Amino acid sequence: MDEAVAVAPGAGAAPTGRGRERGETRSLYLLAVFLVCAYALPFVVGFSAGTARLDRAWLATLATVVLGGVMQGGVYAMFALGLTLIFGVMRIINAAHGEMVMMGAYLTWVAFFRLGVDPLVSLALTLPLAFLFGMAVQRLLLDAVVDQPELTALLITFGLGLVMIYTAELVFTTDFRTIPYVPGTVRITETIAVGQNRVISFAMAVVISGAVYLFLKLSRLGKAVRATALNAEVAMICGIDVRRIYLITTGIAAALAVAGGALVSIQFGFNPETGIVYTLQAFAIIILGGRGHYVGALIGGVMLAVLENLVSLMVPNGTAMVELAAYGLMILVLLIRPGGLMGVKEG
Amino acid sequence: MARHEHIRNLVLLGMAGLALAVLPHGLSIYFRSFALFTMMYVVLALSWNVISGFTGYTSFGHVAFYGIGAYTCAILVTDYRWHWLSTLGVAAALAALGALALGYPVLRLKGPYFAIAMLGAAEGTRVIVTVWDSLTHGGLGISLPSAETSLETYYAMLALMLVTAAVAYAVGHSRFGIRLNAIREDEVAAEALGIDATRYKLAAFVLSAVFPAMAGGIQAYKVLYIDPPSVFFIQITIAMALMSMLGGKGTVIGPILGAVVLYSVQEATWVNFPTAHLIAYGLFIVLVARFLPRGLMGLAIDRGWVRKGMVH
Amino acid sequence: MAGCSFAVPRGTICGLIGPNGSGKTTTFNLLTGLAKPDGGAVLYRGEDIAGMKPYQVFRRGITRTFQITRIFREMTVLENMLSVTGLAAAERIARARADELLALVNLTHLRAEYGGRLSYGQQKLLEFARALMTDPDVILLDEPAAGINRTLLQHLLDHIHRLHEQGKTIVIVEHDMNVIMNHCERIFVMDYGVKIAEGPPAAIQGDERVIEAYFGRRRAAADVGR
Numbered sequence: 001m002d003e004a005v006a007v008a009p010g011a012g013a014a015p016t017g018r019g020r021e022r023g024e025t026r027s028l029y030l031l032a033v034f035l036v037c038a039y040a041l042p043f044v045v046g047f048s049a050g051t052a053r054l055d056r057a058w059l060a061t062l063a064t065v066v067l068g069g070v071m072q073g074g075v076y077a078m079f080a081l082g083l084t085l086i087f088g089v090m091r092i093i094n095a096a097h098g099e100m101v102m103m104g105a106y107l108t109w110v111a112f113f114r115l116g117v118d119p120l121v122s123l124a125l126t127l128p129l130a131f132l133f134g135m136a137v138q139r140l141l142l143d144a145v146v147d148q149p150e151l152t153a154l155l156i157t158f159g160l161g162l163v164m165i166y167t168a169e170l171v172f173t174t175d176f177r178t179i180p181y182v183p184g185t186v187r188i189t190e191t192i193a194v195g196q197n198r199v200i201s202f203a204m205a206v207v208i209s210g211a212v213y214l215f216l217k218l219s220r221l222g223k224a225v226r227a228t229a230l231n232a233e234v235a236m237i238c239g240i241d242v243r244r245i246y247l248i249t250t251g252i253a254a255a256l257a258v259a260g261g262a263l264v265s266i267q268f269g270f271n272p273e274t275g276i277v278y279t280l281q282a283f284a285i286i287i288l289g290g291r292g293h294y295v296g297a298l299i300g301g302v303m304l305a306v307l308e309n310l311v312s313l314m315v316p317n318g319t320a321m322v323e324l325a326a327y328g329l330m331i332l333v334l335l336i337r338p339g340g341l342m343g344v345k346e347g
Numbered sequence: 348m349a350r351h352e353h354i355r356n357l358v359l360l361g362m363a364g365l366a367l368a369v370l371p372h373g374l375s376i377y378f379r380s381f382a383l384f385t386m387m388y389v390v391l392a393l394s395w396n397v398i399s400g401f402t403g404y405t406s407f408g409h410v411a412f413y414g415i416g417a418y419t420c421a422i423l424v425t426d427y428r429w430h431w432l433s434t435l436g437v438a439a440a441l442a443a444l445g446a447l448a449l450g451y452p453v454l455r456l457k458g459p460y461f462a463i464a465m466l467g468a469a470e471g472t473r474v475i476v477t478v479w480d481s482l483t484h485g486g487l488g489i490s491l492p493s494a495e496t497s498l499e500t501y502y503a504m505l506a507l508m509l510v511t512a513a514v515a516y517a518v519g520h521s522r523f524g525i526r527l528n529a530i531r532e533d534e535v536a537a538e539a540l541g542i543d544a545t546r547y548k549l550a551a552f553v554l555s556a557v558f559p560a561m562a563g564g565i566q567a568y569k570v571l572y573i574d575p576p577s578v579f580f581i582q583i584t585i586a587m588a589l590m591s592m593l594g595g596k597g598t599v600i601g602p603i604l605g606a607v608v609l610y611s612v613q614e615a616t617w618v619n620f621p622t623a624h625l626i627a628y629g630l631f632i633v634l635v636a637r638f639l640p641r642g643l644m645g646l647a648i649d650r651g652w653v654r655k656g657m658v659h
Numbered sequence: 660m661a662g663c664s665f666a667v668p669r670g671t672i673c674g675l676i677g678p679n680g681s682g683k684t685t686t687f688n689l690l691t692g693l694a695k696p697d698g699g700a701v702l703y704r705g706e707d708i709a710g711m712k713p714y715q716v717f718r719r720g721i722t723r724t725f726q727i728t729r730i731f732r733e734m735t736v737l738e739n740m741l742s743v744t745g746l747a748a749a750e751r752i753a754r755a756r757a758d759e760l761l762a763l764v765n766l767t768h769l770r771a772e773y774g775g776r777l778s779y780g781q782q783k784l785l786e787f788a789r790a791l792m793t794d795p796d797v798i799l800l801d802e803p804a805a806g807i808n809r810t811l812l813q814h815l816l817d818h819i820h821r822l823h824e825q826g827k828t829i830v831i832v833e834h835d836m837n838v839i840m841n842h843c844e845r846i847f848v849m850d851y852g853v854k855i856a857e858g859p860p861a862a863i864q865g866d867e868r869v870i871e872a873y874f875g876r877r878r879a880a881a882d883v884g885r
Contacts, residue, residue, distance in 0.1 A: 093459050144637055150459040151405040151588060156636035158585055162629030170622065280470065283463055320478055327471040334464045335452050346457070522741055522750065528734055529742040536729035538713040539691060539722070540789070541744035597733075655771055656735035 046314025060191035069306035071202035077301025079260030080285035082253030088292020096161035098279030104261020134254025168272035290343030392590035392602035400596030403531025408469030416560030442560030473579035488574025595644025677849035723799035732775030
């Protein structure tokens with residue numbers, strides 16, 4: 001028979017075929033392998049450069065550093081959670097997220113030094129303020145750009161970030177500030193100790209992230225948020241007021257960022273420009289964890305912080321290279337599995 | 348477009364070139380610099396537009412190519428005593444290779460992921476340049492020996508701008524440009540029409556990398572000092588993107604318009620409001636992105652002053 | 660889809676029908692490179708095109724339209740037409756062909772309008788005309804009748820028959836049974852990813868399995884026929 005087209009026996013395919021599943025698991029394994037290599041790298045460099053040694057003292061230092069990294073990661077994870085919320089629900093990249101963290105640090109500083117309020121207590125004040133700020137940003141700026149290509153949101157949030165940085169500079173100058181809070185360490189063993197403020201920050205971060213996570217998982221509003229993240233059009237048809245969800249999402253994200261800023265302010269020094277680094281770290285974390293995946297943000301946060309600390313400890317020229325850790329992780333994930341650890345392969 | 352329209356546009360371009368060529372002789376050093384940098388931003392915005400406006404792949408790290416160009420020129424001139432003009436060819440070649448190597452894996456990514464990947468690439472390049480100080484003098488930066496008058500670099504930048512404008516025009520009014528637009532509109536449908544998206548994207552990406560690199564090289568020789576933060580400055584990427592958006596991305600005149608307007612505004616505010624000008628700049632970005640996302644050309648098209656589409 | 664086997668005779672108009680979810684669009688996707696088969700082959704003129712990229716399939720002379728029109732909304736009608744590759748290098752020739760096709764579907768007066776501003780019916784015609792730019796040998800139409808009025812549909816069918824007279828092979832996925840039964844020479848019926856029947860319209864109309872596939876699932880089906 002003179003045939004134009006023939007589909008031969010046995011041909012089969014499905015929208016989610018076996019081939020695609022294989023691709024998913026394969027990319028996950030590949031990513032895991034490369035991640036292990038990424039973590040091994042500082043050790044390799046360290047041992048060859050002599051900054052790492054296999055004795056008890058150094059191992060104790062290592063343990064301290066890793067533990068510190070985990071705790072730091074908890075705080076990172078918390079503000080990354082905010083970013084992944086926005087990205088997941090609205091497909092918008094908030095380039096001003098780090099600036100919101102910075103804003104949180106300054107708000108806490110003002111509360112502490114001008115009003116004499118304990119940083120943790122001031123959260124009761126700063127979090128609602130942040131929530132309102134987030135809603136305002138959403139209503140005034142982001143509502144209009146949700147449906148547009150990602151560039152518009154990137155630019156608008158970048159502009160917002162600039163305004164925030166330089167307003168802060170105007171008000172607070174570029175001096176680095178710190179909040180001396182609960183100095184002292186917590187001893188785990190004789191040789192391993194962690195700063196008390198770090199432990200407290202970690203605990204607060206866990207509490208706050210946990211609260212948000214439970215909210216998203218269990219409450220009706222939280223489920224509405226997750227539904228909107230999955231498919232905003234369908235959510236609308238189901239009667240969900242999508243605009244309201246957007247407001248709440250950005251509000252929560254801003255609150256998480258500000259909380260992150262508060263917790264960071266009691267551990268590290270900050271100035272108006274430190275937000276830029278936080279934004280990038282948050283990007284790296286949500287890429288690693290997967291867009292919109294809350295547990296992923298937690299895992300990503302801890303992983304990034306630990307890697308940064310390892311690099312800082314063992315790689316000569318470590319402080320500059322720490323930034324590279326974030327970019328490196330980010331690019332690694334994007335090249336192998338853009339969806340991150342918890343997302344689907346394509347992201 | 349009819350042939351006579353193309354010729355008319357070419358003549359216009361030539362006249363503008365001539366006018367700009369005569370210009371510096373009547374200007375102070377300050378205004379010569381101003382004109383040079385305006386032209387530089389025209390080059391940057393036009394190039395960025397090829398990959399991000401036409402093809403729709405928002406490159407948020409394009410400054411990487413600019414920085415590579417700046418460093419290529421600086422290193423070759425300072426450490427190897429090359430003549431600065433010949434370094435531009437090397438800068439272009441390196442940028443092209445870099446774009447090819449980077450583009451192949453990264454252009455597979457979708458929208459926001461591509462933007463973030465490019466951001467990571469640019470910042471990563473900056474860190475590598477900072478750390479690799481045996482080659483690049485690291486954070487100390489490079490001071491270039493100068494033997495030029497401010498005219499040499501001016502004319503070089505003018506020539507570069509005319510070439511870039513001509514290339515952008517050719518892209519925008521050809522079927523190549525139409526296909527880039529098609530990829531932006533609906534990559535799947537474009538592939539179903541025979542467009543090998545990978546190849547077209549790579550071509551656009553390489554094309555968009557070459558001119559910023561040369562601009563970076565010329566700029567290095569003009570400013571005579573570069574260091575990683577100044578040439579890998581994220582604000583430069585933002586400027587490219589904002590200029591294209593302000594003028595109207597996806598058109599040819601748009602980025603030119605946007606570059607001239609924005610750079611003039613920037614200079615004016617910087618001169619008049621030294622402390623607050625960055626706040627004003629940030630505010631300006633927000634307002635443009637919020638209210639004018641299709642840019643001035645978009646406005647003109649909507650009002651009917653300009654014909655729709657690029658090919659008529 | 661699972662274990663399917665079709666053979667489309669050259670130069671015929673064929674119909675591909677089946678309840679929703681039976682795998683019709685997936686079949687088209689397999690044929691045009693938008694999906695990869697897990698096994699088996701797709702033979703075109705003796706060559707296995709399974710797994711080829713869509714642009715490679717296109718260049719071999721197979722085009723398709725989509726269930727929901729995928730025209731380029733922010734480009735003009737003329738630009739939509741010119742975006743197609745594989746034509747003679749001279750732009751003049753491409754334009755001439757574009758103008759010819761636009762005249763055929765009565766869209767010449769809209770050639771400078773944005774694709775997104777066209778009515779739904781006009782968009783369908785544009786997509787149809789665009790698919791014909793390279794004078795392909797095989798044309799796959801995914802629900803061409805959906806959402807357009809009877810007059811327009813008649814025009815479309817006239818075009819299809821004209822193409823048929825030129826010797827082209829056409830496969831139509833449709834839910835509109837009038838279109839299928841009155842215009843197709845051979846019909847393939849799918850259900851649950853398997854081919855359940857094949858033959859001329861008369862044979863299909865009386866086929867038990869086809870009737871069961873449609874009526875047995877009537878409770879779940881959203882739209883069967885128009």
